[in-house]
Amino acid sequence: MTKVRTRFAPSPTGKMHVGNLRTALYAYLIAKHEGGDFILRIEDTDQEREMEGAVDIIYNTLQKTGLIHDEGPDIDKGFGPYVQSERQAQGIYLEYAKKLIEKGEAYYCFCTEERLNGLETEIDGKKLTKYDKHCLHLSKEEIQAKLDAGIPYVIRQNNPTEGTTTFVDELYGDITVPNEELDDMILIKSDGFPTYNFANVVDDHLMEITHVVRGNEYLSSAPKYNRLYEAFGWEVPTYIHCPLITDENHKKLSKRCGHSSFEDLLKEGYLTEAIVNFVALLGWCPSDNREIFSLPELVEAFDYHNMSKSPAVFDMVKLSWMNGEYIKSMDDEKFYEMALPYIKEVITKDLDFRKIASMVKTRIETFKDIREQIDFFEEVPEYDIEMYTHKKMKTNTENSLTLLKEVLPILTECESFDNDSLFEMLQNFAKEKGYKTGFVMWPLRTAVSGKQATPGGATELMSILGKDETIKRIEAAIEKLS
């Protein structure tokens, strides 16, 4: 059996879309599961849409996610160059296009934009054009004359208008379309660059790609590719079209969503491991139904035959849950390092950040959640005194006030302000008075935090705030309640 070779072929036009990321992931997994090679190819044939820095984004993303390529612009294993503009400069595409012309499978087209516009029809507000093979019938002499005159041209694929074309997709099976539907698509643009459609086929063949992994949106253009392979007499690779990823409205993920790109998700406080894990499960499921996978585990378990055919909604809620799982199982030291910048964002005081980090660890789903969890350490927020009223604790503003007054002197005299002693002491106090623990803890926690929910109990908060600050806050609370 020949070695599996898959490729990720993004065009450097901007951010890393999560759909693209998943395609890259699947291509990587398919190769690695079989011990094959994963190749990176840059498809920069559209000079207009090309964006500065986009290539770096591609490298960074692959690096960060661990989708390490075996070959690429930076690692030439004899199939280079791996950048299409460089291949274009070598004349590769034109050479192959001319081969097709010789075979009658392609032809020069000199049609002007105006003429093409005349071919447009409008349906449902969308402009559709089907080329009418106008230039197919130009004589050799006419073509040469136009070429000599320097008239701009494109090269078009010459597709049949009758019969059908069938191609095979590993997931979707045989797909047959009437040839009438096949437009004479452009292979070489008037600027001399190949179109994606053409460059893709030529390069996949030249780079000996065995499995073409790409998004479902290419399914309908696949027959044209097939004809190209056949026209060249090349072996058709295995096609694997991945189901689409959609937003919650079941529409193709768009830039508008805010969570459509890898970078956005990182910015939102998600971990790359969680993103990769989550995205892997969008359209694929292991036989044992496991959910948490590291990349090596995915390599081991991934089998593209289990891929789903229907589109999947990108569910932020579940991503958040999964991110929380990753955070909880994270090494404490590593978590501390990652959490620290977020903690410092809201706390300028000199508090025990390590303790705060560990308190918050089981309570967040993304790092961004940290802020609102701990901001009260810096300063007690404005709060309604009704917060002292709690049915289950049997507290209200009145008994909270008397309780705080009772506890204040005890705390003032208290020497050790660590959590354990505080808790023991307050529990004893409660016992003596015949109070339930919660009855004393609730007002204290409220007084000290001004929050309905905090990342720890009353005594934990107090031990972190320290004696002085705690007393100050309780006094302020007494004042507020009086």
Add this chain to the structure above:
RNA sequence: GGCCCUAUGGUCAAGCGGUUAAGACAUCGCCCUUUCACGGCGGUAACACGGGUUCGAUUCCCGUUAGGGUCACCA
């Protein structure tokens, strides 16, 4: 509109002719508890519809419906 694809709970999804139709997220309830969370236990919730094929269809076939994709000198 043509062509193509898809169709199991709100979401991701097991299932691949005979099952009490898994599991996860979300949701709800209970327990744990110094609040919240974590954790534990449990509940609600699905085979789009109509025809076939078959002893028997969620599963196979055909329609209908619904959704999506695509129809560029973009990829």
